[in-house]
Amino acid sequence: MENNNRFPLAMRLLHWAMAALIISMLLAGLAMVRSLEPWQLTILTAHKAFGLLAFVLVILRIAIRMKSQTLPLPSSLSRVQKRGAIASHYVLYALMVAMPVSGYLMQYVAARPVEIFGLFTLPASLTADIESYGLFREIHGYLAIAFIAMILLHISAALHHHFVRKDSVLKSML
């Protein structure tokens, strides 16, 4: 019975693991571009490595999502609300992919190899191109702002479903 009202375990686990990862990464990003403190390098190095992890996880997540049966939205929602809900999820997935991709590209074109947990290093261009760096750096920054806005909207919507509409949308992810 309960299984039918909730998303598959793999999807729920990935959702909450990535939620923690992404929120930490966004906060780390906001802090590290401002800081001159010695921990800046530590956070920056971790941010890049966890960025690769987030990229791998979102690809896995999209694959699982495409194979899994998702739950229908509550029938009480209007057509506009349903469309909004579906569109916002597409945007969230797009951001989950675009954030690590733009982050890596800005490092690549700036000729900065990315070290992953001391295990291996992602390649970088042998010559830098500052205009391409400018493009990807700005994209990465604006996407971060859009991501924060979308996450706040997503959280607000989840709480609205649970407390105001009193439907099972939030519970289906727990």
Added chain:
Amino acid sequence: MISQFLPHVVSERRCMIAALLLSLGMTTTVYASQTADTVTAQEFVDLQEGDSPHAGYRRAHAKGVCITGEFRANGNLSDIVTTPLFAPGVTPFTGRYSIAGGNPYAPDLSSPVRSLALNFALSSPNQWRIAMNTPPVMAVTNPHDFYQQIVAIKKGPEAVKAFFKDHPESKDFMTWRASYSPAGSFSGETYHSLNAFYLHDKQGNQQAVRWKMVPASAAPFDETEGPDALQERLAQQLDAAPVVYDWVFTLAGADDDENNPAVKWPASREQRVAGQIVITDWQPQLEGNCHSLNFDPLVLPNGISATEDPILRARSAAYAESYRRRAREALAGALEGERDGE
């Protein structure tokens, strides 16, 4: 549980508001912790660029010239560092000579500090940027005092005097400054790593080092004057012969603090010449490929790592902000006219 004791509507709203405030609160906490009493990367670069930034140029060391050449390693470091660059052999590099200051049109001979930066693109995942200055030590030990030092320099000689009086840690820097007289050319200066780094050997041991480039040979030049004197003299020299430096490493002793960039290490410390830096050619800075590079001293190859030196860490973070600003400006076309005009 709480909802049992409270009117239902109130608890719902409270929960929603609390959750939203928590998200927003975490973000603002991050900002607040940054702005309390520490200098941010933005504030630092704001200070460097002043009221009239030169769009598209570096915020520090804005004026310079690109160089190319090769490093001829003699293998003298092979036992203490795994980086293949130091095995006997020849490795090409690109680089940049520059003068301190944010003005890309400043007269060459007016600047008190000169710099040499190198870039070794050893392989796609293994690259090294080196940014060296003429002073062997920093006057201060952390970015906040460094900020105040620049504030004092911008205010004038009286403020500088007062600053150094308040900062006894600048003793070694002051001693160097008193004995230093600028060379007539980029090629005649000795350039220092400023900060210490660790070299790692095959066994996993680490050795803290500083290094310097010591002039080994350069062609004579005419004492041309004018705003681009150092660049003109370099061009003359390179027409005749390469400019050569010995790359000299100083190995820290047990008593040396590798995290303090203001203290000179004793002259008795072991020194090793790792080979020669041979500069063969130059290009105007907007045409050569040094323009696109951020000479971030924390882009390090395998076998070399950063110390905890707060100035070293801050250099990387501040360079990133400067690079971001000029990249954004370059993207917007700030340098198009400059290039065509040359």
